Amino acid sequence: MSEIDRRRNVAFVGPHHAGKTTLVEALLAQCGAIPRRGSVADGSTVTDHEPEDVAHAQSTTVGFAHGTCDGLDITVVDTPGFVDFHSETHLALAGVDAAIVVLDADPARVAQTQGLIAAIEARRLPHCFVVNKLDRPGADFEATLAALQAHYGRHVVAEQWPIFARERASDKHSGFHGYVDLAEMRAHLFDDADERASEIPGDTRERAQHARADLLEAMADFDDHLMEELLEGVEPPLDEVERDLCSECAHDQIVPVLVAAGASGAGVSALVRAIERWFPSPADAPMLDAEGRPIAPDPDAPLVATVIKTSIHPQSGKLSVVRVIAGTIRTDTPLTDISQGGEKLRAGGLYRLQGRKHETIGEAGPGTIVAIARLEAVKSGDTLTSNGHKVLLPRVQLDEPSFAIAIKPKERIDEAKLFQMLARIVEEDPSLHLDRAEVTGELLLLGNGEQHVAIAVERLSRKYKVDVETAAPQIPYLETITAATEVHSRYKHQTGGHGQFGDVWLRFEPRDRGAGSSFGESIVGGVVPKQFIPAVEKGVREALAHGPNGFPVTDLHVTLFDGQYHDVDSSEQSFKTAAGMGVREALPKCRPVVLEPISRVAVTVPNAYTSTVIAQLTGKRGQILGMAPADEHGCDVVEADVPQVELARYITELRTATQGLGRYRARHERYDPVPGNRAVGPKTAV
Template sequence: MSEQTGTSASGRAAGPRCVAIVGPHGSGKTTLLEAILERTGAIPKAGNVAAGSSVGDRSKEARAHGMGIDLNAADAEFLGDRYTFLDCPGFVEFAFEMQPVLAVADVAVVVCEADEKKIPALQLVLRQLEVAGVPHMLFVNKIDKADATLRDTLKLMQSASTMPLVLRQIPIWKEGAAIGTIELALERALVYREHAESQEVPIPSDHQADELAARYEMLERLADYDDELMEELLSDVAPDRSQIFQDLRKEMRSGQITPVFIGSAERGNGITRLLKALRHDAAGIEETRARLGLAAGAETIVQVAKTVQTSHAGKLSIVRVLSGKLTDGLALTAADGRVGRVSGLYALGTGTPAKMSDAGAGAVVGIGKVDPAETGSTLSSGKAPPKELAPLAPPSPVISMVVAPKEAKDDVKLSTALSRLAEEDPSLVVVQDADTAETRIEGQGEMHLRVQLERLQNRFGVAVVTRDPIIPYRETIKSSTTVRGRHKKQSGGHGQFGDCVLTIEPQERGKGFAFAEVVTGGAVPKNFFPAIEEGVVDSLKRGALGFPLVDVKVTLSDGSFHPVDSSDMAFKTAAGIGMREGLPQCSPVLLEPILKVKFYGPSEFTARINQIVTGRRGQLLGFDGREGWQGWDVTEALIPQAEMGMLIVELRSATAGVGTFEAAFDHLQEITGPVAQKVVDKRKGELAAA
């Protein structure tokens, strides 16, 4: 059934709305979703995440780890308005799930708690919201367990936000515990009741002064963007309540303020107040379209928030209808011109999706088996391919792992499964390395990759073996030599004869390989030159130390041939013999790849990052403030690739779980001594065992 959209006379958005639930790991997002679903009657009783009975986090992998690793989607209705709640994982390794969701959300509820240790993680979340321009409100959860005053908590959180945090409520304290709230805009007191709506009571006499002060602070914040309200405050004129609500709504939607609510999701406290704020203050599909730069039109345009590949039901995509009407069987075109037809349209509900016939603008639904639908993509019913409204920018991988099927017969199956997982999760990178014949998966952390391996087994029935990637060591030479490579073989009929004189010499680092000929007098006919070069190139695949050779020049200066027995193969073999004999005479040295690494983390942890660098044979290049990030630094360093293993684990441990890095190849560097000897000995053992 299609929905009406627009704005009511009171400024309240009409039509279905989409709410993103975001926040740091462990803050209680999924518990809040359960409380909302219970309060709205979508489910009879809130489930428990730890007990595995919640609507959200119901995948086998999420249950196993007791944490959010997927997007949770659920529908609910409150006072006649329809909502879809999209609960995003908070753990930093799965934080990318939030990015495509923000493109479809009208508003975000940021679930947080009064914990100083989680402020850096909160800043990561708020930063994404601010960059995406998504209006948001804070829900300070676990207020029943808070041991700090709300003012102290707000001060901590303000350091994580570039927008003013504006208290909409203050707690009613009794014997050190929060037993209710005072609504500053309404000037009402509410006492909490377990898993039920709060009960209105008179404002306690011992809280009246606090309420007046907090309310005035709220009005002052609003007056920063409303000259009329500022004049009323300066003139001691009591502002009209409707004006206050209008300012709260307008300033949140425009990204000028972030309202703050409090409660306890576990106890069901503060839920109704939060829902009413969403009902009155959250923007609707019209504002979201404007934020994405999309004008309403006759065409059906949908934005994909998540695509899931299932082992039995196939592909299901969660999409927001931005304009037009979506119907089952409708053909949709992607930005790259691919066309797919909707094969099943589903209301998300709170459990098994239910089939539906159509969905109007603002609705969030599931669509089945649309091949061009990918996480973050834009699809249109128009003839021309649509413009991507919110192109994704996946973070750089910070960890990698080689995967291979346990059974050779699963090789193709593994390739297909990895492709589907990467389509579902763009922060997972699959690399087919031709040089090392490795298949690698690269991602956002140890847990991120572990979950992908579990999905391979659980969804696709592919068991794999894993190992660390090969470090691409190289070798080069430091001195020159001239050798003769001679191949002669007689075995009846035509024999084999090739004879060449080669000068092997080092080149400047980074120059690569060069081959030259200075043969005079026809000692070696020109038609054999390519075969000799081919033999030389083949020999560079494994030098004297066992590694590929770089930065070498080889010059053919002399040789001899037989008019009958000489051939391309004979000269290729002769060149290989000459190289194998000559390279050990050229002072071979080992080279290791050095990466340029940029670390990002809060300034208070920069000293720890420096220690990590030096502890991994790294060279610090310097640090500076991270542009646009208050209280964050960027540290640059050079680190051997061999020292990058599990770096992200150590970094996250040292930076309250929020540090990350970007790494790229910089140069090859000579290594000697015990480190080099250990690498060479290991390589010799591998070659002997092969």
């Protein structure tokens, strides 16, 4: 069997804290890639190696590792479960041939897999579920399986059935000590991370038999021969069942459900066998180009590789993790980044990653996941080819940012330098963005949630030794007038020598919302000489930058309609000053009101949460515009206009109310007057 046939690339995905990193650790130990399992709690795992992972005892980026088991070369991609970091997960899915969806043995958390399953299905990636942490008190395999089937259909079906020790009846699930393999109908009892075959215990037998019948029936939907056997009551031979299972799982028809307790290694050797038997090698399931044509994984073909992760080390520079789809990369292979206008590059070094360790390799063929050093302009999601070869791969769609903070340096370093360092952080993570706020001018860091941007700031401080102050972005309030007025303003000053004299009559009139501010003049007879009129306009505009409430004044027209001048004492400055004084005197008389920005939001949410979302938006002074089924199955889109100030932490509130499944887009829509008694001010506006 060739090298590529013995290769598997699998992503471990699943909800936050489901035990992915721990399970990966158990798999690596099982393969002998590490001498013993590390733990998330003490920061000693292979794949949670970034200081931020260790500090928070959770994965914040994708981690890569590999192990060899009976000649099977497995590359594992450990993805973060916390929804803030899902862009990492989505990018990494572009590099694997199969996914293992790990979840707690808790039916209430099954819904949290929805977004991931949608991404997996969109790529038609073969996958299985692992119901994990079955050693925990209260773990409920059956209810979790039922919830999986309720969500994803009956082709999600148990291939293993857990065995619990009877003597722990009072606390039955802490006695998870084996499983029945439903294809072979044999029990396997755990013996540390190993297993020994055994008889199926009497109290598990009946349930296991039912579960086996469900498995065979689900499989028979894709195999007429098996269907006939079942209808005729013939027991299908084991090799036929296993053959079907392999083929139907590899074609994403059947989604087997397995059992595990990763912390003790229970279920891991069966998981390795499942990876070997059910998941395709890169040769069995060629990746597709943007038009859905398979790209043959030929080592001698022109190179095609996709960048699935970027990390930047302040000293050693950039590392791009790529999935080689076709061709072979060597350190001297000339590369073209066809996503960046054909930029020509040369690999600075080629490595296989084992967590933080870089193992130097000479070349990497199709179906490998390897890291390339110092490809300066390359970004995650880019396609690399060997010189000149053109191919388009499907682009990974990332969510728009939904949370922002304002950032400024704490001391000494200037903003331009801070911007450069932030740009390096953003370069590592395409779901982070830097922006300059329009009205307030603040430097904004935007991301997929509060934790996402908080961890980015931690990373900035660790890598580049720069501390920043962060705050909620200021709301860009404006103000306007609701009544017209006229004022007469004279600035006269005599201090020996030349005096100063400017005299203007100004009219203030409200304009339509969104029309902005304008200035005009209707001077006749040169009572204000032409050369001073621009100074009057300047004085007006400068004064409009800070209205009576401290905000820029908009949606009004100011007319200079009369005035006086003095042959000697009048100057641009004196007219400008007179105009500014006039504005400050007039505005309070025009019934000024504060305007707040209103965003149009579109919230996508599973329809079980639609009414919750509507209530939440209404509670935020939102005006509900409508609701319609979303493109995604079982989801609704709720549209509403909501004051921007109410959206500051909305992504967190939305996720809390919807098991992390809700997401939204927001666009500035218009400005509305702030309702009567709400206090706002530049300082309180957060």
